[in-house]
Amino acid sequence: MRAHPANYELVAPGGLSAVLSLLAKERGVWLPIAGGTDVMVEYAAGKLPARKLVSIWNLPELRRIEVFPGEIRIGAGCTYTDLRVHDMVGREFPLLANAASWTGGIANQNRGTIGGNIVNASPAADSLPALLVYEAELILVSANGERRVPYSNFHVAYRKTRLAPDELIRAVCLPRCFSRYYAHARKVGPRKAQAIAKVCLAAQARLENGVVEDIRVAMGSVAPVPLRLVRTEDSIKRKPIDAALLRLARQTTAAEIQPIDDIRSTASYRAAVAGNLVAEFLQALSTRGMQG
Amino acid sequence: MSESPDESSKWEITLTVNGKRVTVQAYAMERLLDVVRNDLGLKGTKEGCGEGECGSCSVLMDGVLVNSCLIPVLQAKDSTIITIEGVQADGRAPVVQQAFLEYGGAQCGICTPGMILAACHLLQKKPQPTIEEIREGLSGNLCRCTGYLQIIEAVKEAARRGAAT
Ligand SMILES: Cc1cc2nc3c(=O)[nH]c(=O)nc-3n(C[C@H](O)[C@H](O)[C@H](O)COP(=O)(O)OP(=O)(O)OC[C@H]3O[C@@H](n4cnc5c(N)ncnc54)[C@H](O)[C@@H]3O)c2cc1C
Ligand code: FES
Ligand code: FES
Numbered sequence: 452m453r454a455h456p457a458n459y460e461l462v463a464p465g466g467l468s469a470v471l472s473l474l475a476k477e478r479g480v481w482l483p484i485a486g487g488t489d490v491m492v493e494y495a496a497g498k499l500p501a502r503k504l505v506s507i508w509n510l511p512e513l514r515r516i517e518v519f520p521g522e523i524r525i526g527a528g529c530t531y532t533d534l535r536v537h538d539m540v541g542r543e544f545p546l547l548a549n550a551a552s553w554t555g556g557i558a559n560q561n562r563g564t565i566g567g568n569i570v571n572a573s574p575a576a577d578s579l580p581a582l583l584v585y586e587a588e589l590i591l592v593s594a595n596g597e598r599r600v601p602y603s604n605f606h607v608a609y610r611k612t613r614l615a616p617d618e619l620i621r622a623v624c625l626p627r628c629f630s631r632y633y634a635h636a637r638k639v640g641p642r643k644a645q646a647i648a649k650v651c652l653a654a655q656a657r658l659e660n661g662v663v664e665d666i667r668v669a670m671g672s673v674a675p676v677p678l679r680l681v682r683t684e685d686s687i688k689r690k691p692i693d694a695a696l697l698r699l700a701r702q703t704t705a706a707e708i709q710p711i712d713d714i715r716s717t718a719s720y721r722a723a724v725a726g727n728l729v730a731e732f733l734q735a736l737s738t739r740g741m742q743g
Numbered sequence: 744m745s746e747s748p749d750e751s752s753k754w755e756i757t758l759t760v761n762g763k764r765v766t767v768q769a770y771a772m773e774r775l776l777d778v779v780r781n782d783l784g785l786k787g788t789k790e791g792c793g794e795g796e797c798g799s800c801s802v803l804m805d806g807v808l809v810n811s812c813l814i815p816v817l818q819a820k821d822s823t824i825i826t827i828e829g830v831q832a833d834g835r836a837p838v839v840q841q842a843f844l845e846y847g848g849a850q851c852g853i854c855t856p857g858m859i860l861a862a863c864h865l866l867q868k869k870p871q872p873t874i875e876e877i878r879e880g881l882s883g884n885l886c887r888c889t890g891y892l893q894i895i896e897a898v899k900e901a902a903r904r905g906a907a908t
Binding site: 454456457458459460461462463484486487488491492494495496504506508509532552555556557558559561562 | 751769770771772773774793794795798801807808809810812813814815817818820861864865879880881882883884
């Protein structure tokens with residue numbers, strides 16, 4: 452049944468520190484709401500367990516992109532549109548800019564935030580494979596201060612993260628060391644915008660003297676959490692791209708992922724698609740990849 | 744504000760809608776869509792899916808296209824909202840609306856207010872969009888009637904007629 456607004460409380464204290472002290476005072480009681488593109492859908496369906504919400508939409512402390520020599524810090528409250536219009540994100544982190552352009556329609560991109568995508572923790576989320584490939588770190592903040600954690604061990608199980616009840620994600624940090632990589636993203640689904648992916652891939656690699664010097668491959672919708680395919684990467688590293696490697700890459704990919712059957716697709720379809728996506732990436736790399 | 748989550752109380756929320764400052768009494772979690780339709784009586788904004796998928800509830804909030812069904816009204820406090828009723832003030836809209844009429848871009852009309860607002864938002868950012876950009880700009884707006892081709896043609900024509908100027 453549809454939720455009645457009288458049964459919910461929503462406050463907007465305005466500044467980050469006011470929000471954090473509210474979260475600290477009544478731990479686990481207040482649910483942050485940023486762009487609301489996940490929360491409001493649950494709310495509309497009458498499935499939102501929380502009754503007290505605190506708005507973090509448009510908090511200035513969360514909505515800026517800071518550029519340092521060694522990294523870029525994207526505020527967790529930045530929207531997909533913010534990411535798409537930022538020059539450096541597009542230039543140095545094309546996998547993230549791509550994912551942003553694939554996430555729902557324009558209205559959704561004007562509201563949905565990167566922090567919301569991370570904490571909503573869907574295995575199908577579009578921006579999360581890119582964060583794995585870029586080895587993103589998260590700055591988490593609470594009334595007690597900040598801690599910095601790698602995204603790769605933040606997302607621990609199906610829709611579970613290491614975020615403490617009194618914490619917010621403040622920013623997503625991406626190291627600026629990928630300019631010599633060839634980047635490649637693909638979303639396989641019924642249509643590109645506005646649809647949950649059956650499988651999505653973010654990958655980048657560097658060729659040197661004809662061999663794959665370094666490679667990072669991550670996928671969504673192939674496991675309970677967004678997955679970096681470490682074993683597949685190892686099986687490809689320091690090898691030339693030839694027919695044997697493509698075969699091996701398909702096999703290791705299929706063995707490494709843990710896809711399921713669901714309403715959007717079947718496990719065996721996903722395994723076949725995942726293998727093909729990695730092979731397709733390697734082929735593109737061998738023809739268009741930068742030679743370093 | 745009441746402590747009991749079972750009965751929160753209403754807030755006084757001021758916003759500027761179609762150029763007029765209005766104050767409504769509303770629960771903070773009331774959807775902007777419901778406030779616009781019920782409290783302000785602006786029925787041009789439609790409810791299709793109620794979950795962000797269809798775009799028929801589109802409005803411009805601080806100049807940006809949003810789905811009003813996903814916005815708790817407290818988050819729209821002090822913002823500037825343009826609905827389809829107020830879009831004429833935007834010079835682009837009459838050209839876009841005329842092109843929709845001529846090109847069969849509207850049939851039952853449920854999606855049309857959202858389509859027009861999405862088209863205006865697109866043309867403001869990209870005065871001469873490619874077909875691909877038109878498709879992308881309208882990809883969050885579903886239409887059960889036209890099959891989209893007429894809508895895309897209408898937006899292309901509006902751009903040609905200089906809707907953006
Ligand atoms: C029509 C539609 C299409 C969509 N399409 C896609 C798609 O193609 N790909 C995709 O990946 N997603 C898609 N989504 C899902 C959604 O838009 C994204 O997950 C979005 O990034 C959520 O961000 P938000 O700010 O709206 O989150 P909210 O709904 O505000 O919050 C989501 C969760 O994150 C928490 N949260 C938000 N920000 C923070 C923070 N800074 N710190 C701590 N916790 C926080 C909230 O408490 C809540 O638990 C779609 C949604 C809709 C409605
Ligand atoms: S009613 Fe809001 S998007 Fe469908
Ligand atoms: S004209 Fe009927 S839904 Fe578009």
